[in-house]
Amino acid sequence: AAKKIEYLKDELNQYNYEYHVLDNPTVPDHIYDEKLHELIGLEEQFPDLLTEDSPSQRVGGEPLDKFVKVDHEVPMLSLGNAFGEDDLRDFDRRIREQVNNYRYVCELKIDGLAISLTYENGKFVRGATRGDGKTGEDITNNLKTIKSIPLKIKEEETIEVRGEAYMPKRSFLALNEAREQEGLEVFANPRNAAAGSLRQLDPKIAAKRNLSMFVYSVGKWEAGSIGSHSERLEYLNKLGFKTNPETRTFEDIEDVIKYTEEWTLKRSELDYEIDGIVIKVDSIDQQEELGFTAKSPRWAIAYKFPA
Numbered sequence: 001a002a003k004k005i006e007y008l009k010d011e012l013n014q015y016n017y018e019y020h021v022l023d024n025p026t027v028p029d030h031i032y033d034e035k036l037h038e039l040i041g042l043e044e045q046f047p048d049l050l051t052e053d054s055p056s057q058r059v060g061g062e063p064l065d066k067f068v069k070v071d072h073e074v075p076m077l078s079l080g081n082a083f084g085e086d087d088l089r090d091f092d093r094r095i096r097e098q099v100n101n102y103r104y105v106c107e108l109k110i111d112g113l114a115i116s117l118t119y120e121n122g123k124f125v126r127g128a129t130r131g132d133g134k135t136g137e138d139i140t141n142n143l144k145t146i147k148s149i150p151l152k153i154k155e156e157e158t159i160e161v162r163g164e165a166y167m168p169k170r171s172f173l174a175l176n177e178a179r180e181q182e183g184l185e186v187f188a189n190p191r192n193a194a195a196g197s198l199r200q201l202d203p204k205i206a207a208k209r210n211l212s213m214f215v216y217s218v219g220k221w222e223a224g225s226i227g228s229h230s231e232r233l234e235y236l237n238k239l240g241f242k243t244n245p246e247t248r249t250f251e252d253i254e255d256v257i258k259y260t261e262e263w264t265l266k267r268s269e270l271d272y273e274i275d276g277i278v279i280k281v282d283s284i285d286q287q288e289e290l291g292f293t294a295k296s297p298r299w300a301i302a303y304k305f306p307a
């Protein structure tokens, strides 16, 4: 039974990865459901073989009576804003004063909830909200129900990553329709719906909300030695995290400005809401050279779309 359980767990985690991270399932849903049902049956029969990283944990455990506070060893800061191309040129001028031959990474700024995920020896052990940047809330059991968050990554890394949990537009519309039918209050936007779902004490509610997540940076990582942000994102993707496919690197701020203009128009085509573009200096050494203000990195800025 132990071997059968191990085999089923690896098989289901792989199917989950293909479906929710690669967006490219290799088996039909009913196969996934049948094997998950078989696994849950075996885990009930042999409870001491149940492990934290089992795909059966995705359905959500018992409700909590409150959320536990958790401190971020590496503070989760906020980003300075840019509201137009001149702000972006000013940002570039400030960078040029401090470093030379630098590159920018541009990422879509997902309009969701910033979260932190901690993995120990490759296993997902804790997830938390950003909170005030220093202290957040432990919402691990809710985050386990998000299928694009791996319960086990492909290397036995001890690493903390950050990203944005969000509700796809389609799911948001379906949820509000259902709430309207039930005479419940509807959510104003997908961000509120995602936040409301992750603030539920009962993980079975979060499990039904079809949330997703893109990772966008590394927090605490002792063994980390990758020299650029763009390479770190590639590594996170290889580990099994979902990264955003629209991320680009540019040498010149004028190309960054073109990218922001392109997405100001194109964003309605996406199945998730974005409220801007995040621009970061790519080299980690240069990020360290540029440092931080009291509340934001000097090496990054958020271009906000016109409201």
Ligand SMILES: COc1nc2nc(N)nc(N)c2nc1C
Pocket: 076, 077, 078, 079, 107, 108, 109, 110, 114, 164, 216, 217, 278, 297, 300
């Ligand atoms: C490095 O710090 C950050 N990076 C980010 N990247 C993306 N794509 N989106 C964000 N919201 C974001 N927020 C912060 C504080």
